Amino acid sequence: MESSQAIIVHGGAWAIPDDQVTAHIAGCVAARTAGWQVLQNGGSALEAVEVAVRVMEDDPIFDAGTGSVLTSAGTVELDAALMDGRTLRYGAVAGLRRIRNPIMLARYVLQGPATMLVGTGAEEFAATVGIPLCENAELIVERERRLWLEWKEKGALPPPPTSGHDTVGAIALDREGNLVAANSTGGTPFKLPGRVGDTPLVGCGLYATPVGAAVCTGWGESITRVALARRVVELLEDGLPPQVAAERGIHLLAELVAGGRGGVIVLTPNGEVGLAWNTSRMAYAYITSHGAAQAGV
Ligand code: ASP
Numbered sequence: 001m002e003s004s005q006a007i008i009v010h011g012g013a014w015a016i017p018d019d020q021v022t023a024h025i026a027g028c029v030a031a032r033t034a035g036w037q038v039l040q041n042g043g044s045a046l047e048a049v050e051v052a053v054r055v056m057e058d059d060p061i062f063d064a065g066t067g068s069v070l071t072s073a074g075t076v077e078l079d080a081a082l083m084d085g086r087t088l089r090y091g092a093v094a095g096l097r098r099i100r101n102p103i104m105l106a107r108y109v110l111q112g113p114a115t116m117l118v119g120t121g122a123e124e125f126a127a128t129v130g131i132p133l134c135e136n137a138e139l140i141v142e143r144e145r146r147l148w149l150e151w152k153e154k155g156a157l158p159p160p161p162t163s164g165h166d167t168v169g170a171i172a173l174d175r176e177g178n179l180v181a182a183n184s185t186g187g188t189p190f191k192l193p194g195r196v197g198d199t200p201l202v203g204c205g206l207y208a209t210p211v212g213a214a215v216c217t218g219w220g221e222s223i224t225r226v227a228l229a230r231r232v233v234e235l236l237e238d239g240l241p242p243q244v245a246a247e248r249g250i251h252l253l254a255e256l257v258a259g260g261r262g263g264v265i266v267l268t269p270n271g272e273v274g275l276a277w278n279t280s281r282m283a284y285a286y287i288t289s290h291g292a293a294q295a296g297v
Contacts, residue, residue: 004173004290005172006172006173006267007286008267009056009170011031011282012165012263012282013217013218013261014164014281024166025296025297030055031052031056031168034052035172039173043174045178046082046107048180049170050082052182053168053182053183057100057184058100063165064080064166064168066139069190070189070190076097076136077191078095078096080093080200081106081183083182083207085178088209089110090115091111091115092115092200094116094118099134100139109122112125151190159188161189163279164218164220164262166283169183173269179209179212179213180213183206185199185217201224204220204224205229207229207230208233209233211268212267213266216229222257222261232249243274243276246274250262250264250277253278254278260278263279273292
């Protein structure tokens with residue numbers, strides 16, 4: 001029997017404003033299409049998630065790569081990670097100021113001796129693998145600069161970090177039956193410089209084994225405290241269906257941490273998906289070789 005293939009992506013769990021819903025869904029669909037094409041052409045899950053996340057990093061609607069939220073210092077600082085379910089190899093980068101596509105660098109880290117590289121060391125490593133540096137200002141879009149100025153100069157109330165943002169993530173299943181999880185973020189608005197949320201942390205923002213994979217989004221500090229991605233994969237290992245595991249994971253997040261908020265996407269080796277969130281919206285899109293395809297918030 002032909003093995004299943006599938007890809008699921010998310011574009012962040014938070015209160016996506018009405019006038020940004022269409023763009024978020026379109027961005028997720030574009031990422032899904034790009035990743036699915038890789039899988040259809042016989043590419044690996046690793047390639048598929050990298051391509052899908054890169055599409056969303058380059059789409060300024062999302063809080064990843066270009067268009068990310070600003071720190072309290074008015075800069076962009078980026079985190080990203082990948083995890084391979086079969087080998088348990090994991091590669092992460094954090095606190096990047098001069099890398100346009102952190103997911104590309106995370107993939108090089110996954111292939112190397114370290115599991116995580118941060119800050120200037122990560123940027124120096126980028127040079128050794130041929131990834132060019134950009135200026136931090138090139139990652140900043142007018143929408144975010146305006147929000148930051150309103151907060152800084154006019155005293156506008158910042159969105160609470162508990163509300164999460166439009167971080168991006170993806171899980172793919174290739175014809176070899178391998179699952180790979182990936183994500184990328186600019187973090188939460190006006191975060192302290194140097195702050196790292198759940199996104200690049202193994203077991204928190206993402207986890208993958210041969211049994212299943214989970215990728216989280218939302219209030220990073222709450223997700224980190226419960227190691228949400230690992231918990232959700234454990235529920236799969238206990239035999240729960242992916243939708244039940246996703247819902248139970250989000251329930252645990254709210255139960256164990258006061259105000260715990262976020263969302264999770266899940267994929268299993270037979271191509272079954274799960275997705276749940278307790279924020280007002282989470283943008284997502286998926287497609288499977290069983291003919292299931294959906295996108296929404
Ligand atoms: N979890 C991310 C962080 O806290 C934000 C998000 O998912 O939107 O950095």
